Amino acid sequence: MQPEPVNNGNNMLKNIMLGMAGVFIAILIFIVGVTVGVSAANGFSFNGPSAFPVPTDRTASIGDGTPASSSSSGLNVTLMNDVMSRLRAQWYGDIPSDDKLTDGALRGMVSSLGDPFTAYIEPQYAKILEQDMTSRFEGIGATLKSVTGGAIQIVRTFDGSPARNAGVQAGDLIESVNGAKVSGLTTNEVAAMIRGTAGTTVTITLRRADRPKGFDLTITRGAITIPLVTSKMVGDGTIAYVSLYDFSAEASAQLNATLKDLLAKNPKGLILDLRDNPGGYLSQAVDVGSIFLKKGTLVIERDTKGNERSESTSGNGIAHDIPMVVLVNGGSASAAEIVAGAIQDYGRAVLIGETTFGKGSVQSPQTLPNGGQLRITIQHWYTPKNRGIHGTGIAPDYVVTRTPADELAGRDPQLDAGVEYLQTGKAPAATAVPTAAPTPSK
Amino acid sequence: MNKNRVFGIAVAALLWSAFLFGAGWMGRSLLAGGESPRRPPAPTSYPATTNPLLDEVWGHVRESFVGAIPSDTVRNYGVIRGALSSLNDRWTILVEPQPRAVEKDHMRGQFGGIGVDIRVDDFGHIVMTPHKDSPAQKAGILPGDILIGIDDLDLPDKPDLNEVAAHVRGNPGTAVHIRVLRADQRMEFVVNRANIDVPSTDWHIITDTIKPGFFIGYIGIHQFTERTGAEVKQALSELKQAGSQAYLIDLRDNGGGLLNAAVDVTSRFLNDGVVLYERKHDQADVAFPVTRDSAAGAYREPIVVLINGNTASASEIVAGAIQDTGRGKLIGEKSFGKGSVQSIYDLSDGSSVHITSAKWLTPNKRAIDGVGLTPDIAVVRAANEANDGKDSQLDRAMAALREQK
Numbered sequence: 028m029q030p031e032p033v034n035n036g037n038n039m040l041k042n043i044m045l046g047m048a049g050v051f052i053a054i055l056i057f058i059v060g061v062t063v064g065v066s067a068a069n070g071f072s073f074n075g076p077s078a079f080p081v082p083t084d085r086t087a088s089i090g091d092g093t094p095a096s097s098s099s100s101g102l103n104v105t106l107m108n109d110v111m112s113r114l115r116a117q118w119y120g121d122i123p124s125d126d127k128l129t130d131g132a133l134r135g136m137v138s139s140l141g142d143p144f145t146a147y148i149e150p151q152y153a154k155i156l157e158q159d160m161t162s163r164f165e166g167i168g169a170t171l172k173s174v175t176g177g178a179i180q181i182v183r184t185f186d187g188s189p190a191r192n193a194g195v196q197a198g199d200l201i202e203s204v205n206g207a208k209v210s211g212l213t214t215n216e217v218a219a220m221i222r223g224t225a226g227t228t229v230t231i232t233l234r235r236a237d238r239p240k241g242f243d244l245t246i247t248r249g250a251i252t253i254p255l256v257t258s259k260m261v262g263d264g265t266i267a268y269v270s271l272y273d274f275s276a277e278a279s280a281q282l283n284a285t286l287k288d289l290l291a292k293n294p295k296g297l298i299l300d301l302r303d304n305p306g307g308y309l310s311q312a313v314d315v316g317s318i319f320l321k322k323g324t325l326v327i328e329r330d331t332k333g334n335e336r337s338e339s340t341s342g343n344g345i346a347h348d349i350p351m352v353v354l355v356n357g358g359s360a361s362a363a364e365i366v367a368g369a370i371q372d373y374g375r376a377v378l379i380g381e382t383t384f385g386k387g388s389v390q391s392p393q394t395l396p397n398g399g400q401l402r403i404t405i406q407h408w409y410t411p412k413n414r415g416i417h418g419t420g421i422a423p424d425y426v427v428t429r430t431p432a433d434e435l436a437g438r439d440p441q442l443d444a445g446v447e448y449l450q451t452g453k454a455p456a457a458t459a460v461p462t463a464a465p466t467p468s469k
Numbered sequence: 470m471n472k473n474r475v476f477g478i479a480v481a482a483l484l485w486s487a488f489l490f491g492a493g494w495m496g497r498s499l500l501a502g503g504e505s506p507r508r509p510p511a512p513t514s515y516p517a518t519t520n521p522l523l524d525e526v527w528g529h530v531r532e533s534f535v536g537a538i539p540s541d542t543v544r545n546y547g548v549i550r551g552a553l554s555s556l557n558d559r560w561t562i563l564v565e566p567q568p569r570a571v572e573k574d575h576m577r578g579q580f581g582g583i584g585v586d587i588r589v590d591d592f593g594h595i596v597m598t599p600h601k602d603s604p605a606q607k608a609g610i611l612p613g614d615i616l617i618g619i620d621d622l623d624l625p626d627k628p629d630l631n632e633v634a635a636h637v638r639g640n641p642g643t644a645v646h647i648r649v650l651r652a653d654q655r656m657e658f659v660v661n662r663a664n665i666d667v668p669s670t671d672w673h674i675i676t677d678t679i680k681p682g683f684f685i686g687y688i689g690i691h692q693f694t695e696r697t698g699a700e701v702k703q704a705l706s707e708l709k710q711a712g713s714q715a716y717l718i719d720l721r722d723n724g725g726g727l728l729n730a731a732v733d734v735t736s737r738f739l740n741d742g743v744v745l746y747e748r749k750h751d752q753a754d755v756a757f758p759v760t761r762d763s764a765a766g767a768y769r770e771p772i773v774v775l776i777n778g779n780t781a782s783a784s785e786i787v788a789g790a791i792q793d794t795g796r797g798k799l800i801g802e803k804s805f806g807k808g809s810v811q812s813i814y815d816l817s818d819g820s821s822v823h824i825t826s827a828k829w830l831t832p833n834k835r836a837i838d839g840v841g842l843t844p845d846i847a848v849v850r851a852a853n854e855a856n857d858g859k860d861s862q863l864d865r866a867m868a869a870l871r872e873q874k
Contacts (some may be wrong), residue, residue, distance in 0.1 A: 043680065045548065100523070102523060102527075102544070102545060102548065103541065103545045104542070104543075105817060106549065106816055106817060106820075107545070107548060107549060107552075109553070109814075109816055109817065110549050110552070110553070110563070110816065110822050113812075113814045113822060113824055114553075114556075114561075114822075117812050117824045117826040118558075118825060118826065119559065119809065119825045119826055119827055120558065120748070120750070120825070120826055121750075122556075123555050123556065124870075127555045128552050128555050129520060129522060129523075129552075130555060131551040131552045131553070131554050131555030132520075132523060132549075132551045132555075133523065134528055134554070135547040135549065135551015135552065135554065136523060136527065136544055136547045136548045136550045136551060137526065137530070138547055138551065139539050139543050139546065139547025140530065140534060140536065140538075140539060141536075141539070141545045141546075142534075142536055145530070145534060149489065163850070169604050186694065207539050255820045267718070303838060314487055315819040317812045330535055331535050331536070375841060376618065388535065391533065393529065395525065395526065395821065396520060396521075396525070397522060398521065401526055401529055403529055403530060403533050403534050404534060404535045405533045405534070405535055406534065406535055407535060446851065451587055
């Protein structure tokens with residue numbers, strides 16, 4: 028058992044995100060909310076106005092200003108200036124603004140590390156991401172995805188959201204926003220166009236199967252809270268089921284509130300669904316872990332210099348003893364794996380489903396002077412039993428797959444196995460993994 | 470003409486990056502010595518502005534990144550590549566020193582090497598096939614030998630083909646130690662490098678079996694390299710001698726190459742007019758006229774050109790000019806549609822940057838970028854034809870020539 032974590036750790040925790048697997052970024056930037064100062068032109072045009080003054084001198088170049096062949100930090104300025112001058116003299120198109128070139132250079136430099144989780148995020152998207160991580164912002168309350176052919180589609184609308192109230196439906200294709208065509212734009216560019224201050228309006232032209240010619244909806248933006256938890260009673264009302272979508276800032280609070288209601292119904296068992304949960308903040312992993320685990324080490328973090336620290340659960344949780352199953356799959360990543368890994372190590376519950384994503388690194392985000400965000404992988408983390416999961420993931424105690432056909436048909440064999448296990452103690456048939464079977468706590 | 474086209478080791482690199490050899494080659498003529506009036510001025514002193522963000526970000530990375538910090542070189546390439554990516558142009562790219570060296574060899578059509586094809590098999594092994602009478606074959610390397618080391622270098626898992634090629638190549642007359650695995654036995658060969666030719670063109674007479682006494686000159690051009698112009702000239706002179714009455718130019722799967730080579734080749738078939746126009750940013754179109762050469766040409770005989778979806782870039786210049794001027798029909802499938810010109814600049818460290826510097830237009834000022842050339846006679850070659858030894862496009866082309874004669 029680790030000693031109680033010192034309080035000053037909390038501030039640091041707040042600033043550390045478990046990077047979130049790529050999926051998380053992808054999902055969150057699709058969420059339509061508010062942003063300040065991002066216009067459509069800024070979002071996608073190389074020639075649009077930029078947030079920072081652009082030098083009028085066309086010879087401005089990337090580099091650090093010294094004519095020497097390399098800067099103190101090892102940048103070969105001569106090489107870069109050579110490329111830039113050739114480009115300015117020869118390129119057929121319009122040269123992007125210096126800000127855009129710098130964004131590209133930073134992206135390229137950071138990608139030279141070969142770590143997909145160490146990333147530079149451009150200013151206009153950094154803002155959206157930050158708001159997304161709070162789960163609260165101003166917009167219309169819909170999620171978007173890009174579909175084949177470059178169209179943008181509504182994935183879902185939140186309960187009570189302006190989008191839902193205005194009649195937006197899942198599956199609708201967005202034709203234009205305030206008259207501007209969105210074809211060929213990315214989802215985050217479209218998200219930036221739709222977001223705006225609560226009380227203002229946005230007009231969206233939509234197409235759907237029965238209205239192929241398209242129609243306009245004018246929607247008044249509002250304050251949006253992304254729901255992070257869904258719950259229900261399953262197994263003829265004997266088992267409580269709760270699903271957590273991610274580990275953003277509101278996750279543990281929403282989960283705790285939902286669990287209180289569920290536990291009041293005196294269920295015999297609890298199913299925590301972490302499938303497709305891409306992670307989020309480390310601090311939220313600690314808070315969520317504390318709900319289910321008694322006081323102890325939740326996760327150990329190490330950097331390359333040999334520094335080690337650990338995070339411990341608080342000891343105050345409302346679901347320390349109820350028999351429990353955790354559902355995981357290949358989309359369970361990062362913070363979700365920390366919680367699932369600790370629960371498995373302590374034998375608090377069995378894991379049912381598929382091997383998790385395997386993201387065992389921790390990123391520290393920081394805001395740069397240009398408003399962009401830099402995320403650096405600073406540590407790898409290990410489960411309480413010192414298991415490293417990076418690249419391998421966590422194998423469930425019982426492998427139960429859910430095929431696309433199951434999904435289409437609305438079947439959920441993983442959930443069914445969880446319910447049966449809690450009701451009868453019977454291990455899921457034929458798919459048991461013999462090497463890892465901790466006794467469930469009763 | 471030796472019909473066994475000897476391809477050097479780097480031919481395998483074609484698989485690695487088709488665009489280098491297709492798109493990338495175009496416009497190198499802009500660099501070719503003093504003969505081009507459009508050669509851009511050398512960069513004068515460019516006052517670099519300070520970009521503290523790059524340094525600041527790298528400072529954070531050095532301070533706290535959990536993994537290995539890449540070398541300055543890798544980082545520099547990352548920065549340049551990233552800046553170029555902000556142009557959103559897939560043809561404007563940085564080419565690192567090793568692939569650049571391979572690319573140069575291919576433009577020349579000759580290099581110092583050992584004469585083997587290399588390919589990567591399903592296990593990630595590099596499998597060699599030596600060419601007939603090549604230094605590799607003479608030294609004892611057999612088809613199927615797996616390359617595991619070159620001189621002091623042990624090949625890593627999944628080696629980069631360009632890197633392999635760069636190590637195998639060297640000045641003719643020098644020796645290279647090639648270590649291989651053959652039936653699980655380790656073996657080593659000392660191979661003396663020689664000049665390896667990479668012809669870009671092959672040709673032969675087709676004797677028509679349907680129309681007795683009708684001889685067609687077949688000219689297959691695979692790439693537009695520095696030697697292509699001379700090869701086509703030689704082809705025409707030999708084929709004429711052999712009694713050719715019509716010509717079939719095969720540009721299928723020819724991904725392009727040098728702009729000048731395309732002008733040269735077109736000028737063998739058009740005796741007048743314009744081959745293409747080049748359109749630069751904010752500038753008037755510049756015509757590339759047919760080049761005058763009293764030597765062999767085929768200006769009156771019927772010609773047809775075979776094209777397909779991999780006919781790109783310099784190949785489309787030739788095909789487009791022949792179609793626009795009505796000189797001959799295009800037969801086959803719609804071409805790739807690469808209508809931009811890249812200029813290639815070598816940088817101080819051996820890498821190079823390819824920059825899209827212009828669009829080009831056909832003599833009738835058609836822009837084909839992203840559109841391609843539509844054949845006058847569409848013939849699809851079914852996937853199984855190659856296995857069955859059939860070529861319906863070639864058959865149709867011969868029929869077209871027969872009709873004209």
